[in-house]
Structures are given as C-alpha cells and as structure tokens.
Amino acid sequence: MPPRDPNSEKIIDFVVNKRNGIKGLVDAGIETVPELYILPVQERLEPNKILTTDYIPVIDVSNWDDPKVIESICQAAGKWGFFQIINHGVPLEVLDAVKEAAHRFFGLPNEERSKYWAGNSPTETVALKTSVVPQAESVLEWKDNLSFRCSPRDLESYPLWPPVCRDEVVKYLQSANPVIRKLLEVLLKGLKVEEINEAREYALTASPILNLNYYPHCPNPDLTVGVGPHSDISAITILLQDDIGGLYVRATDDDSWIHVPPVNGALVINIGDILQIMSNDRYRSIEHRVVANGSKDRVSVPIFANPGADAIFGPLPEVLESGEQPLYKEVVFSDYFKYFFSKRLEGKKAMEFARI
Numbered sequence: 001m002p003p004r005d006p007n008s009e010k011i012i013d014f015v016v017n018k019r020n021g022i023k024g025l026v027d028a029g030i031e032t033v034p035e036l037y038i039l040p041v042q043e044r045l046e047p048n049k050i051l052t053t054d055y056i057p058v059i060d061v062s063n064w065d066d067p068k069v070i071e072s073i074c075q076a077a078g079k080w081g082f083f084q085i086i087n088h089g090v091p092l093e094v095l096d097a098v099k100e101a102a103h104r105f106f107g108l109p110n111e112e113r114s115k116y117w118a119g120n121s122p123t124e125t126v127a128l129k130t131s132v133v134p135q136a137e138s139v140l141e142w143k144d145n146l147s148f149r150c151s152p153r154d155l156e157s158y159p160l161w162p163p164v165c166r167d168e169v170v171k172y173l174q175s176a177n178p179v180i181r182k183l184l185e186v187l188l189k190g191l192k193v194e195e196i197n198e199a200r201e202y203a204l205t206a207s208p209i210l211n212l213n214y215y216p217h218c219p220n221p222d223l224t225v226g227v228g229p230h231s232d233i234s235a236i237t238i239l240l241q242d243d244i245g246g247l248y249v250r251a252t253d254d255d256s257w258i259h260v261p262p263v264n265g266a267l268v269i270n271i272g273d274i275l276q277i278m279s280n281d282r283y284r285s286i287e288h289r290v291v292a293n294g295s296k297d298r299v300s301v302p303i304f305a306n307p308g309a310d311a312i313f314g315p316l317p318e319v320l321e322s323g324e325q326p327l328y329k330e331v332v333f334s335d336y337f338k339y340f341f342s343k344r345l346e347g348k349k350a351m352e353f354a355r356i
C-alpha cells in the first residue's frame with residue numbers, strides 16, 4: 001500500500017490507535033467525509049447500478065416440513081444465495097432487544113466501549129473492531145463491530161462480556177439456534193443428505209460468530225462503503241437488519257445490485273462459501289455490500305454459522321456420488337478463515353483458495 005497522507009495518518013491514529021472507531025469520529029462532529037473513507041469513483045454504488053426489476057424472495061417458514069417451503073428455500077439458495085424468512089419462531093421482542101442492545105453498546109462513552117477493543121479486551125471471545133484490517137486498507141469501511149465468538153466453550157467467558165448487551169446477545173443466539181438447525185436440515189436434504197450427524201454438525205456450525213454491526217450516520221454515504229462487496233465464509237449466515245435499509249446483493253456479474261428491503265420480523269439468510277463448496281456449486285454464496293445512511297445510525301446482527309477451526313470441508317460425497325467431478329479440494333477451516341481476512345473481503349476471491 002502507498003504511504004498515507006498526513007491527514008489520513010491522523011485519522012488512523014484517532015480511529016484505530018486511540019480506539020475511538022468510526023463512531024468516535026462521527027461523535028466528534030465531522031461534517032465531511034475524510035479522504036481515508038472516500039471510495040474510487042468506479043467502486044461506488046451509483047444509482048444506475050441498482051436493479052429494481054427483481055427481488056430476493058421472502059419465504060414463510062411456519063411449516064418447515066411443507067414440500068413447497070423446502071423447494072422455495074433450496075431454489076433461492078441456488079439462484080440468489082439470499083432469501084428472507086418470516087414466521088421463523090424467533091420472538092419479535094428478542095429481535096428488537098438485541099438491536100436495542102447494539103445501540104446501547106455503541107452509545108456507551110468511548111472509554112467504556114474501548115475496553116473491548118481488539119487486542120485489549122478482557123476476553124478474546126469479544127472484540128471491538130473497525131473496518132476489516134484498517135492498518136492495511138487504502139479505504140476504510142464506515143463501520144465498527146463488536147464480535148462475539150459463540151461456541152459453547154466461548155460462552156463460558158460470558159461474565160467478561162459487556163453487561164449492556166450480553167443477555168440480549170445470548171438470548172438471541174439461543175432463539176436463533178433452532179432456525180439455523182432447520183435451515184441446514186432443509187438445505188442438506190436438497191443435497192441428498194438425510195441426516196446431520198455429529199461430524200457434519202462440526203463441519204457446519206461448531207464455531208458460530210455473532211457480530212453487532214454499527215454504521216453511524218455518514219455526511220455523504222454515496223462516497224463511502226459500509227461493508228465492501230464480499231461473500232461470507234460461513235456455512236450460512238442469519239442476518240437481522242433494522243428498518244433503515246442499505247444492504248445490497250449482487251444481481252449479475254456486470255455489477256448490478258438488488259436492495260434487500262427491511263421486512264419487520266424477518267431474518268435475511270445467505271449461503272456462505274463453505275456451503276457453496278460443500279454443495280459443489282449447487283448453492284451459491286453471493287456477494288453483498290452495505291451503504292451507510294445519511295441521517296440515521298444503522299445496526300445489523302449477523303450470526304455466522306462457521307465450521308470448527310480444525311474442521312475439514314470439501315464437496316459432499318452425496319453430491320458427487322453420480323460421478324460428478326469435485327470443483328474444490330478439501331480445506332481446513334482455519335486456513336480458509338486466515339486467507340479470507342488476509343485478502344480483505346475482496347469479493348469472492350477467497351474461494352480460489354479451495355478451487356481445484
């Protein structure tokens with residue numbers, strides 16, 4: 001990366017080294033977007049790139065066993081890699097409470113919030129971060145996030161989690177778990193896998209991560225990026241968004257994007273790289289991106305259902321049984337994870353790591 005100009009160095013010092021985050025910069029009253037956050041013109045989400053003639057399906061899952069529901073889920077996973085679900089059983093109060101908890105955490109005075117800064121937190125299962133790898137990025141994302149590692153072992157460090165949000169995080173996680181399980185059962189049934197045994201469960205969901213994403217209002221969101229185009233490395237991601245909007249999914253390879261409109265009580269589901277690989281491309285992990293809002297502070301809460309660190313994954317034998325050639329080799333999840341973050345979420349490039 002070329003050296004930064006002195007003003008960008010000052011911003012990095014304030015946002016990263018002094019642990020204020022982008023939230024701290026907005027609280028300080030900036031009225032224009034600093035150079036460090038301005039995207040090159042060709043990378044911005046211009047209005048002519050937004051497609052309004054198509055939409056991501058919304059699926060009512062009140063009866064998971066209904067063959068029409070199963071078909072809609074598997075079809076959406078193959079076509080869009082994204083869908084929303086309603087009537088999933090997670091109570092509205094639980095969804096609202098975790099979004100409020102995110103606002104409460106990011107509303108803490110900076111000295112309180114920064115106690116959890118990555119590398120300084122009382123437990124390595126919780127880390128407050130900004131952008132992705134800020135020391136190495138030429139343009140930073142307009143986002144801070146509080147990340148919780150959530151395996152049963154990680155949950156033992158609950159007493160060290162921030163009291164203003166930990167109960168709501170755990171409650172949401174517990175309520176979302178059966179939904180994650182059901183979704184995986186349906187999606188794997190679509191791949192001819194009838195039962196999720198212990199080894200499969202480990203390879204799909206042993207190390208979940210829950211993030212509280214915070215996108216403070218931005219003086220000029222058209223110039224910036226909340227989250228840059230990326231696919232998730234998870235098996236699947238369950239995303240709770242608020243009513244502000246700003247999430248876009250790639251519609252075509254020629255750089256057009258579809259908005260995912262907020263639906264009260266819905267969860268947005270997306271297929272991650274792991275399940276694309278396991279399905280040998282039957283399901284697709286699609287790129288998505290986020291634009292911050294000009295006047296409101298947006299929150300979102302993804303749960304990434306990730307394999308255990310040492311889990312080995314590759315195309316499933318059930319998928320290959322008719323003689324189909326595997327498109328991917330077997331990979332250890334922790335290697336994939338490190339590769340993904342070293343590439344700074346650049347689109348779907350991480351998948352090259354596993355491609356034959």
Ligand SMILES: COc1cc(/C=C/C(=O)SCCNC(=O)CCNC(=O)[C@H](O)C(C)(C)COP(=O)(O)OP(=O)(O)OC[C@H]2O[C@@H](n3cnc4c(N)ncnc43)[C@H](O)[C@@H]2OP(=O)(O)O)ccc1O
Nearest residue numbers: 118119129130131132133134209232233234304306338341
């Ligand atoms: C997992 O499934 C997912 C996840 C996602 C997540 C998307 C995002 O949320 S992107 C924004 C958040 N970023 C991350 O979660 C990056 C995760 N990073 C890592 O796991 C590691 O940092 C690493 C990239 C693998 C590199 O590890 P290492 O070389 O050991 O370096 P570190 O010790 O971690 O970091 C050095 C130093 O920098 C601090 N730091 C690192 N990242 C940040 C940050 N974003 N903000 C602020 N500070 C940061 C770190 O604390 C260290 O500080 P010291 O004080 O100890 O020097 C999407 C989809 C999925 O499926």
Ligand SMILES: O=C(O)CCC(=O)C(=O)O
Nearest residue numbers: 213227241247290300302
């Ligand atoms: O905030 C959102 O709507 C999506 C965030 C996202 O894509 C992620 O955290 O991986």
Ligand SMILES: [Fe+2]
Nearest residue numbers: 230231232288
């Ligand atoms: Fe994502």
